[in-house]
Amino acid sequence: MSMNGQSGAVGQENINTNIVTLTRYLNEEQTKYSEATGDFTLLCHALQFSFKSIAYYIRRASLINLSGLAGSANSTGDDQKKLDVIGNDLFIAAMRSCGRVRILVSEEEEEAIEFPAGPNAKYAVACDPIDGSSNLDAGVSVGTIFGIYKLSDDAKGTKEDLLRPGTDLVAAGFTMYGASAQLVMTMKGGPVNGFTMDDNLGEFILTHPDMRMPKKRSIYSCNEGNSKYWDVATREWCDTIKNAEKPYSARYIGSMVADAYRTLLYGGIFAYPADSKTPKGKLRILYECGPMAMIFEQAGGQAVDSNMARMLTVVPESIHDRSGIFLGSYDEVQLVIDIHKKHGISV
Template identity: 30%
Template sequence: PLDGSSNIDCLVSIGTIFGIYRKQSTDEPSEKDALQPGRNLVAAGYALYGSATMLVLATETGVNCFMLDPLRLLYECNPMAFVMEKAGGLATTGKEAVLDIVPTDIHQRAPVILGSPDDVKEFLEIYKKHAAK
């Protein structure tokens, strides 16, 4: 369902909340498969659609947030990368450090992955594995 749909006309964020359960029966999927206690959830999360599009996903191993945002290099990526690096984290495009990019346009866009060194290094390992294919 689309939660907050009555707020669409006033530009307030709306979203979708979801839960994922493991199918319990071997029959065709039915309502019975959904009638389980919350402790049986495999994953859950929500997506927000508004001035930014964001997905929050919780699984047994933790919670991750993903944001759809074509971040701009000069006035979004670089300042956030600077803050992140000064805080001890990393900021990358997947191919190079954000702060090492030489801009070619005032509105240039760049992918950006920001976070703790461990999280960013984990992302880079996955990125490189899939980029090689």
């Protein structure tokens, strides 16, 4: 109490009692559709548990000896961290137990995991349980990327059911585990919403509703250490933005989720192009490029591959198929498209 009898700062604090949690948001969205069965909502609740569990173990990794390598490699040849294995196991258990998933594709598994067919198992999930795990021991932000497909009534429940373009995605999102756990999620035709994990409540809270990207921003994010392997069009694009009247600012973390989240919030462009060393590109279409492209498009941006094809139209040839990618603010990606078109690279 102050000397004049008025309440101090604590007394004036506004407390929000109308908190929108992810659970509440999903339940309210479900009520908007009379044909909704609740299956998708239950699947999302299972995903949410995976994100919370992974966030917990990442924060405690150094304390309970979860740093370092597990002594194995994943499906794409990358050395597995101990947390890669734990994150993958958490995903498998959650997707199996929810009873709504028929097929799960994980970066950590060479083959798709096929769960027993059930009357409610109508979905397929593709995920990278811990993207950027090579940065874990340095405390750099890492994340989870996921995409959800709905299976057709005549689906066989095999990996071939996921060899589809990103335009077929019914939902996509990612969680970033940094200073706080941030979840970004979108459903087909809907807004992109951002949630922040409140550790005290144990809930993801809606903090960034209807995220929209700036149409243009002078920030670029790419690994220029690979520039000697780039094609002439990609090198020209990079030289153009570095030598602009007001040169672009370079911001590169080396963890796709962290770079993408910053780009989504502030605008700019993230690029991981194919090159002569990796002609198909480095990032996986099914559980990295496709979900991210859906998020960025629905937030007002663009995403294309190294052939300048709209990323969401690219069909993977295998469940771990790779691609180059440019994604970000609409005008920034358009500049990439225009420069490549000048060099005869266009769709």
